[in-house]
Amino acid sequence: MLARVVEFDGVSSARLAEMKQEMEGTEQPEGVSAKEFIVLHDASAEKALVILFFDSEADYQSSDAVLNAMPADETPGHRAAVAKYDVVVRETT
Secondary structure (H helix, E strand, O other), X not given: OEEEEEEEEOOOHHXXXXXXXXXXXXXXXXXXXXXXXXXXEEOOOOEEEEEXXXXXXXXXXXXXXXXXXXXXXXXXXXXXXXXXXXXXXOOOO
């Protein structure tokens, strides 16, 4: 499993609430095949981390191309960094 970790700056609580409402009940963007995603927010610093999980390198690569092409108004804020990680341990209770 792979994770795409994106850091955003300039992310207000209002913007995240707006995005959450827009996303409820909708499908992922066409071409994105994430199995799960998590959004973390530091309201005082106006920063967010978005972590998307993929089953394979092929899923990661095709989704990465779609996500990189997204217009800025469809993201939480200004994209500051994007990184790819191998998921070594993942546990839920």
